[in-house]
Amino acid sequence: MRITGLGHAGLRLDTAAGSVLVDPWTTPAHLGAWTPFPDNADLDWTSLADVDLLFVSSVAPDHLDLELLERHVRTDTPVLLPDLPLPELRDRLAGIGFTRFVETRSGEVTDVGGLRVVVPTLTRPTDGPSGTAMLWLSDGGATVLVQGDAQPRDLALVRALGPVDVHLLQVVPAGWSPMAYELPEAARRAIADDLRAHAFLTARRYVSELGAAHVVPTGGPPAFREEALAHLNRIGTDSGSTHVHPAEFRDWMADRGYDHVRLLPPGATLDLRDPGVPTGTAPDPAAELAEQRRRRPAWTPLPAGDVDLPAELRDWLEPLLARAPGVAAGIGAAVRLTAADAERDDVDLLLDFAGRVVRGYDGEKVRYELTVDRAVLEHLVAVRETDWVHSLFLSGRLSIRRIGRENELVALFLGNLDPARLDRLEAWVTHRAAGGEDVTVDGWTFQRLCPHQQADLTAVGSVADGVLTCGVHGWEWRLSDGACLTVRGMDIRSRPATPPLD
Numbered sequence: 217m218r219i220t221g222l223g224h225a226g227l228r229l230d231t232a233a234g235s236v237l238v239d240p241w242t243t244p245a246h247l248g249a250w251t252p253f254p255d256n257a258d259l260d261w262t263s264l265a266d267v268d269l270l271f272v273s274s275v276a277p278d279h280l281d282l283e284l285l286e287r288h289v290r291t292d293t294p295v296l297l298p299d300l301p302l303p304e305l306r307d308r309l310a311g312i313g314f315t316r317f318v319e320t321r322s323g324e325v326t327d328v329g330g331l332r333v334v335v336p337t338l339t340r341p342t343d344g345p346s347g348t349a350m351l352w353l354s355d356g357g358a359t360v361l362v363q364g365d366a367q368p369r370d371l372a373l374v375r376a377l378g379p380v381d382v383h384l385l386q387v388v389p390a391g392w393s394p395m396a397y398e399l400p401e402a403a404r405r406a407i408a409d410d411l412r413a414h415a416f417l418t419a420r421r422y423v424s425e426l427g428a429a430h431v432v433p434t435g436g437p438p439a440f441r442e443e444a445l446a447h448l449n450r451i452g453t454d455s456g457s458t459h460v461h462p463a464e465f466r467d468w469m470a471d472r473g474y475d476h477v478r479l480l481p482p483g484a485t486l487d488l489r490d491p492g493v494p495t496g497t498a499p500d501p502a503a504e505l506a507e508q509r510r511r512r513p514a515w516t517p518l519p520a521g522d523v524d525l526p527a528e529l530r531d532w533l534e535p536l537l538a539r540a541p542g543v544a545a546g547i548g549a550a551v552r553l554t555a556a557d558a559e560r561d562d563v564d565l566l567l568d569f570a571g572r573v574v575r576g577y578d579g580e581k582v583r584y585e586l587t588v589d590r591a592v593l594e595h596l597v598a599v600r601e602t603d604w605v606h607s608l609f610l611s612g613r614l615s616i617r618r619i620g621r622e623n624e625l626v627a628l629f630l631g632n633l634d635p636a637r638l639d640r641l642e643a644w645v646t647h648r649a650a651g652g653e654d655v656t657v658d659g660w661t662f663q664r665l666c667p668h669q670q671a672d673l674t675a676v677g678s679v680a681d682g683v684l685t686c687g688v689h690g691w692e693w694r695l696s697d698g699a700c701l702t703v704r705g706m707d708i709r710s711r712p713a714t715p716p717l718d
């Protein structure tokens with residue numbers, strides 16, 4: 217088997233039973249802010265995209281590049297379709313002419329012309345836009361897991377399928393925190409350091425669990441080529457950005473005795489018949505960004521003109537707020553949304569989740585404030601962008617001020633401004649409120665399920681000094697009262713197992 221890196225999460229797998237194209241992406245994404253780093257625009261896409269199977273892991277625009285697919289992939293190419301809860305992926309591919317879909321069921325083996333494939337899916341609203349999928353495949357000679365962006369609780373399902381030769385995974389999940397927050401620079405760096413450190417430990421846990429002969433970091437970093445967004449690139453190690461280059465993880469792993477992490481930049485191949493010694497260097501970021509600025513124009517919002525933002529947002533968002541009472545109650549407060557404009561007037565609005573209305577901001581104290589360039593917000597409204605997370609938030613074209621802990625539901629609501637997606641979010645919020653049965657560990661009784669992604673806290677949790685830590689993403693709770701110390705609105709049921717003596 218031969219694996220070719222196509223940039224970011226993109227891969228071409230040439231197996232003994234046919235070729236597979238995975239997540240090819242080159243068109244600027246997330247309001248045009250992201251491009252692959254290093255740039256992959258010069259690859260010979262016509263021949264690389266001439267394959268027997270197409271696999272796309274999610275509808276995130278840095279994985280589903282409709283423009284590239286339309287231009288380079290034959291529409292009669294069979295699509296290996298993950299079993300996701302909403303039909304968005306199929307609908308979007310069908311919308312550009314794809315007709316042949318190989319339906320898979322999460323965790324079950326499908327035989328495609330002698331290639332054995334398994335497509336496990338993660339389907340919670342926190343698992344990316346309408347879910348995300350992994351790809352395990354074996355051609356009888358070699359076995360590969362493309363874990364990609366998926367962050368499952370563990371890899372037990374994959375391990376049960378047998379030894380894996382190559383494990384490809386994203387190391388640090390794409391995010392906007394702390395980059396989008398208005399923070400003192402030292403605080404931003406400290407938070408970014410913590411997030412990266414935790415992500416590296418999580419990635420190492422996955423790597424150790426699977427024990428593959430070769431490990432390949434994929435899925436980042438993006439390049440932010442516009443000068444105004446340049447601070448989002450991690451240049452040097454003294455940086456408040458979480459967008460790391462895979463070489464940093466490779467070196468971190470090598471320091472800990474793992475010498476099988478290799479880089480697959482665009483066009484590089486790993487041939488399992490002759491894998492060679494892991495090599496690869498990070499490109500010079502300054503030169504790469506300068507070249508991308510020269511070759512790729514900056515993004516500009518639609519010339520939407522004067523959009524009546526208060527009226528449009530009321531008409532759009534109020535029916536959605538009414539539709540999702542559990543989500544609105546979980547936020548339970550107002551979020552200020554300022555459309556800033558140096559030439560025209562600012563438009564200052566309040567998304568009032570308690571009252572479930574959109575209204576003008578009149579000076580009241582709020583815990584959350586989002587500031588967006590007015591032309592950018594007009595663009596989002598004009599195109600009815602239903603996922604502000606995979607557009608506005610990840611683009612870095614906003615700034616956030618917050619008092620107190622994060623409430624994850626704010627971004628989840630704004631990432632699901634569509635009735636089908638929002639119904640799914642509402643069902644998830646309602647379901648997780650239950651938290652499973654109570655369990656007792658180290659003198660504390662608490663709910664079994666982590667409120668984040670329902671991990672079994674008896675398996676992945678640890679208790680120290682009255683604080684429970686979930687080992688999947690590191691969230692913490694004070695067990696004396698269940699308060700979540702990491703994000704707001706994620707408290708758990710907990711109490712001492714034995715009532716304290718009077």
Ligand code: FES
Nearest residue numbers: 666668669686689
């Ligand atoms: S599953 Fe994410 S912190 Fe527990």
